Amino acid sequence: MARKPNPVDLRLLGKVSKLYYEQNLTQQEISERLRLSRPKVSRLIQQAHKEGIVQITVVSPPGSYTDLEQQLEEKYGLQEVVVIDTDGSAPQDAVSRQIGIAAADYLQQTIQDGDVIGVFWGVTLNNMVSALQRCDACNVHVVQMVGGLGPPEAEEHATGLCRRMAQLLNGKLTLLPAPGLVDNAQVKEVLLSDSYVRNAFQMFSRITVAFLGIGAASPTSWIMRNDVLSTAELNDLRAAGAVGETALRFFDAQGQPVETPLNDRILGITLDELKQIDRVVGMVGGPEKVDVVRAAMRGHLIDVLITDHLSAQALLV
Numbered sequence: 535m536a537r538k539p540n541p542v543d544l545r546l547l548g549k550v551s552k553l554y555y556e557q558n559l560t561q562q563e564i565s566e567r568l569r570l571s572r573p574k575v576s577r578l579i580q581q582a583h584k585e586g587i588v589q590i591t592v593v594s595p596p597g598s599y600t601d602l603e604q605q606l607e608e609k610y611g612l613q614e615v616v617v618i619d620t621d622g623s624a625p626q627d628a629v630s631r632q633i634g635i636a637a638a639d640y641l642q643q644t645i646q647d648g649d650v651i652g653v654f655w656g657v658t659l660n661n662m663v664s665a666l667q668r669c670d671a672c673n674v675h676v677v678q679m680v681g682g683l684g685p686p687e688a689e690e691h692a693t694g695l696c697r698r699m700a701q702l703l704n705g706k707l708t709l710l711p712a713p714g715l716v717d718n719a720q721v722k723e724v725l726l727s728d729s730y731v732r733n734a735f736q737m738f739s740r741i742t743v744a745f746l747g748i749g750a751a752s753p754t755s756w757i758m759r760n761d762v763l764s765t766a767e768l769n770d771l772r773a774a775g776a777v778g779e780t781a782l783r784f785f786d787a788q789g790q791p792v793e794t795p796l797n798d799r800i801l802g803i804t805l806d807e808l809k810q811i812d813r814v815v816g817m818v819g820g821p822e823k824v825d826v827v828r829a830a831m832r833g834h835l836i837d838v839l840i841t842d843h844l845s846a847q848a849l850l851v
Contacts (some may be wrong), residue, residue, distance in 0.1 A: 542585060550575060579664015582650050585676065590849060602846050606839065609850065610831040612749065613838050616640055620819070620842040627657070629820040629842055634661020637745060637817045641783065642666065645703075647673045651739045654680040654714075654781055654802070657693040657746035657756060658817045663695050667822035669736045674705035677737045680781045680802030692794050710734035712801045714782055715762060719798040731801070738803050742813050745837075748818040750826045751776040751784060763796075770794060778826035780835065781818075787825070805835060813837050825838045826850045 553559045553567070561579070565572045582588040599617040606615040618636045620629055634657075641662070642649075651674055653659060678696045680744075691711055700707035701747075711734075712725045718829075725731055749755045751772055756780070757763055774791040776784035783805045784792040791805050808814060816836035818827045824845050830836055831849075 537849050542581070544585070546585070547578055547582045547585060547587050550578045551588050554579055555588065557575070569822040580581065582611045588620050590632045599843050599846065602843065605699045605850055606698055606846055610731065612831065612836070615838070616840040617846045620844065622844055626822060630658045631661045632815060633817050633819045633842065635665040637662040637815065638665035640815070640840060641745070642669065645672060647672065648739070650675045650677060650742050651699070652679045652738070652741035652744035652803070653692070653696055655679060655695060656681055656747065658747045659695055659745060660816065661700050662745065663702070666699065668702050672703040672705055674703050676700040676705050677708045677741055678710040679738065681710050681712040683757070683782065706736050708734050710801065714800065714802055715825050716799050716801065722799060722801060723802060727779065730805070738807050739810070741811050743813045743815065744808065745815045745817060746780050748778055748780045748823065748826050748830050750818055750822060757782070767796065771796065777829050780830065785829060785833055785835065787829050789829045789831070789835055808835060817841065819845045821845070
């Protein structure tokens with residue numbers, strides 16, 4: 535005849551739980567006080583959870599959005615999402631600045647010895663570098679993933695950003711000493727024969743983490759404000775289905791590459807090469823970027839998203 539299971543001793547479960555969680559006694563101290571074995575105390579604490587006597591609630595601190603982050607991670611299959619609190623009336627530049635500061639915090643919390651960090655240009659990236667704290671112990675290598683674009687004297691120019699980041703992180707530096715966009719494929723072939731340019735391209739496969747902004751295919755984007763493309767070139771890209779770009783590589787609403795003759799003129803990493811990097815961190819926010827970042831996530835172009843809470847809420851719709 536089968537032995538009946540021992541009845542649950544709710545009184546004992548409650549007592550052990552209060553000693554452990556409210557009075558902060560260790561399991562060994564509870565064992566000695568109640569004359570129970572240490573393994574039995576551990577089993578009683580586990581049973582108290584199953585019986586609902588102990589219920590743990592995690593309360594998010596003000597200004598944090600852990601539930602929102604988790605929902606986005608699950609919906610888009612992301613490694614991590616960092617959501618920051620922003621003022622709904624803040625202009626795009628202010629949102630980019632706050633996201634850049636959050637990205638600097640993320641970098642310095644997650645940096646690993648020996649990391650090879652890929653970056654290029656952009657307003658948000660400039661804000662991230664400006665917010666970095668000097669790290670004399672960091673053993674990293676900074677790699678420029680796209681040639682220079684826009685005015686060389688601009689703060690967000692790739693060469694200057696890479697140099698500043700490498701100095702702040704006390705790391706090595708590999709620059710891509712060429713324009714990001716040239717006149718034709720023949721010029722690109724000539725530049726690719728340069729040993730320094732080839733060295734930068736060979737570093738792409740060694741990048742362990744990349745930080746990038748995501749731009750919209752619109753007349754008000756950074757690349758248009760800095761005369762990187764002509765209006766006619768932008769119109770051709772949009773006619774081909776382009777909604778956004780990163781590293782000057784345009785993609786459609788599903789995050790798939792838009793193939794146009796422009797690609798033959800770009801000196802920099804491709805979207806396929808970007809996908810091979812273990813961790814690609816997209817730093818993007820603001821109402822103008824919601825559809826663009828949604829497309830990038832659909833195409834699995836980024837693994838980590840740093841954004842504002844209003845954009846995060848819109849991305850769940």
